[in-house]
Amino acid sequence: xxxLLQILVNGLSVGAVYALFALGYTLVFSVLGxxxxxxxxxxxxxxxxxxxxxxxAVGSNGALxxxxxxxxxxxxVALLLAGVGCAGAxxxxxxxxxxxxxxxxxxxxxxxxxxxGAGVVLVNLLQIAFGAEGYALPADALGDLPPMLTLAGARxxxxxxxxxxxxxxxxxxxxxxxxxxxGGRALQAVSEDATTARLLGIDSDAMVRLSxxxxxxxxxxxxxxxxxxxxxxxxxxxxxYGLKGxxxxxxxxxxxxxxxLLGGLVVxxxxxxxxxxxxxxxxxxxxxxxxxxxxxxPQGLLGRAPITKV
Amino acid sequence: xxxxxxxxxxQGLSVRYGSxxxxxxxxxxxxxxxxxxxxxxxxxxxxxxxxAISRLxxxxxxxxxxxxxPLLPLRTEQTVKLGISHCPEGRRVxxxxxxxxxxELGAWLRHDRAGVSEDLDRCYTLFPRLAERRRQLAxxxxxxxxxxxxxxxxxxxxxxxxxxxxxSLGLAPRLVEEVMGTLADLHRSGLTLLLVEQNAEAALAxxxxxxxxxxxxxxxxxxxxxxxxxxxxxxxxxxx
Ligand SMILES: Nc1ncnc2c1ncn2[C@@H]1O[C@H](COP(=O)(O)OP(=O)(O)OP(=O)(O)O)[C@@H](O)[C@H]1O
Ligand SMILES: [Mg+2]
Numbered sequence: 001x002x003x004l005l006q007i008l009v010n011g012l013s014v015g016a017v018y019a020l021f022a023l024g025y026t027l028v029f030s031v032l033g034x035x036x037x038x039x040x041x042x043x044x045x046x047x048x049x050x051x052x053x054x055x056x057a058v059g060s061n062g063a064l065x066x067x068x069x070x071x072x073x074x075x076x077v078a079l080l081l082a083g084v085g086c087a088g089a090x091x092x093x094x095x096x097x098x099x100x101x102x103x104x105x106x107x108x109x110x111x112x113x114x115x116x117g118a119g120v121v122l123v124n125l126l127q128i129a130f131g132a133e134g135y136a137l138p139a140d141a142l143g144d145l146p147p148m149l150t151l152a153g154a155r156x157x158x159x160x161x162x163x164x165x166x167x168x169x170x171x172x173x174x175x176x177x178x179x180x181x182x183g184g185r186a187l188q189a190v191s192e193d194a195t196t197a198r199l200l201g202i203d204s205d206a207m208v209r210l211s212x213x214x215x216x217x218x219x220x221x222x223x224x225x226x227x228x229x230x231x232x233x234x235x236x237x238x239x240x241y242g243l244k245g246x247x248x249x250x251x252x253x254x255x256x257x258x259x260x261l262l263g264g265l266v267v268x269x270x271x272x273x274x275x276x277x278x279x280x281x282x283x284x285x286x287x288x289x290x291x292x293x294x295x296x297x298p299q300g301l302l303g304r305a306p307i308t309k310v
Numbered sequence: 311x312x313x314x315x316x317x318x319x320x321q322g323l324s325v326r327y328g329s330x331x332x333x334x335x336x337x338x339x340x341x342x343x344x345x346x347x348x349x350x351x352x353x354x355x356x357x358x359x360x361x362a363i364s365r366l367x368x369x370x371x372x373x374x375x376x377x378x379x380p381l382l383p384l385r386t387e388q389t390v391k392l393g394i395s396h397c398p399e400g401r402r403v404x405x406x407x408x409x410x411x412x413x414e415l416g417a418w419l420r421h422d423r424a425g426v427s428e429d430l431d432r433c434y435t436l437f438p439r440l441a442e443r444r445r446q447l448a449x450x451x452x453x454x455x456x457x458x459x460x461x462x463x464x465x466x467x468x469x470x471x472x473x474x475x476x477x478s479l480g481l482a483p484r485l486v487e488e489v490m491g492t493l494a495d496l497h498r499s500g501l502t503l504l505l506v507e508q509n510a511e512a513a514l515a516x517x518x519x520x521x522x523x524x525x526x527x528x529x530x531x532x533x534x535x536x537x538x539x540x541x542x543x544x545x546x547x548x549x550x
Pocket of ligand 1: 327328330331332350351352353355356357358359399508
């Protein structure tokens with residue numbers, strides 16, 4: 001029983017991160033019908049920005065060696081600022097890698113190259129600035145919270161709980177905003193039929209920018225949280241998450257917000273169910289699981305039949 | 311003293327889709343308060359004319375003016391702000407939103423809450439079937455109901471000029487009559503309309519004037535009464 005609960009807790013907290021990831025992809029995908037492959041790099045940026053925000057210093061290999069902010073911000077503030085920074089960075093990615101192609105009505109495949117390129121540049125800039133070494137956020141970043149909690153027999157790190165809570169909060173707010181607010185409905189209108197949305201007076205370019213900003217914010221927040229949870233392995237540590245987020249996106253059903261959530265949790269649980277002595281096989285299990293589900297349901301768990309974009 | 315410029319003026323407008331010349335020097339004027347019918351066979355360029363006016367497609371030559379002001383530099387959203395509401399071909403309701411949300415999004419650029427809720431009531435009075443189905447997803451409406459929703463949604467912008475692209479398409483004869491009756495009422499209440507139709511008879515029955523397009527050019531224009539009597543038009547478009 002305790003074992004099952006432990007798997008559930010571990011799976012949910014990892015799955016929450018994947019879900020945030022997939023949600024970031026989904027926001028852009030639903031509006032533009034293309035995937036922003038720079039998302040993983042923004043996640044990495046979010047982790048480094050959070051590290052700097054809480055007062056961490058740059059290691060000896062980076063161009064900025066020894067540099068640190070003159071003050072150390074509390075973790076929640078640093079995380080939020082990192083999210084905002086990533087929102088800004090994603091707007092830049094949109095302006096550089098997406099808008100010029102959109103103006104020319106380019107093939108969707110071309111966005112793959114330009115956004116991947118933007119991501120690679122971003123990761124390399126991080127490597128130049130910070131060096132290739134790993135960074136760990138200070139253990140006391142969460143202040144007085146005990147590092148471990150015990151919940152009905154399952155052992156839970158405070159970071160995991162925080163991940164779950166932040167993820168749940170972000171998902172709830174985002175879903176409510178999308179479904180209930182005027183702006184959220186306008187974004188959905190652009191997603192369903194951009195031409196008709198323009199005929200209603202909705203500025204679809206503004207909605208595209210909004211979706212990039214929100215998606216960047218999500219990438220930054222999840223980067224900072226994972227950085228705290230498992231430490232930053234180096235400038236490339238976003239790649240595996242990026243790939244899994246993509247898998248989760250496809251699993252949940254492209255463009256579906258609840259699908260992103262469900263897909264994230266399913267993959268997280270699948271991974272957590274892999275016994276400790278086989279932990280090297282985690283990624284293989286996760287992707288095999290994905291593969292199997294997609295054979296049965298190619299449109300994803302909650303996916304709709306594909307819609308044509310104008 | 312020069313006469314005041316027409317509400318909408320299209321001057322020598324050409325539109326290309328790649329190598330296809332869809333509009334070839336089109337001239338067209340709509341005066342405030344008029345109902346003008348734009349007729350023609352499949353592929354004549356009727357929808358392209360409306361798309362050019364609402365700036366969905368770029369013009370390759372010519373000019374477009376709104377009360378004398380050039381429209382060509384504007385983006386689609388800005389033409390809506392000026393008072394041009396384009397109800398596109400094929401309904402295009404937002405199928406995953408409810409009827410009510412579709413109507414509310416029609417008023418996206420308006421900030422007069424009282425006026426918007428007044429217009430919402432007016433739409434529901436005009437189309438009682440929409441009122442019954444206001445909480446339903448638009449995608450689950452019948453074709454005729456979707457057409458009504460598309461028209462009502464365009465009215466929610468409280469436009470000065472309504473561009474309608476084949477509102478009768480796919481509707482049963484009785485519904486065509488109903489929709490045309492509604493358009494005539496809107497016209498009587500002062501709205502200016504540019505009505506694209508293949509159903510020339512129905513359109514000319516309520517229009518002040520009409521134009522017939524062929525291969526991107528105007529081949530015939532005149533008062534609705536004259537066009538109804540025109541034997542050439544009857545032969546090519548009314549099937550008699
Ligand atoms: N997106 C497009 N790409 C290429 N050619 C197009 C496009 N849209 C329209 N055309 C061509 O432009 C011409 C005019 O098309 P338009 O849609 O304006 O005709 P229409 O009069 O509205 O016809 P219908 O009554 O069938 O709706 C046609 O020859 C059509 O094939
Ligand atoms: Mg047409």
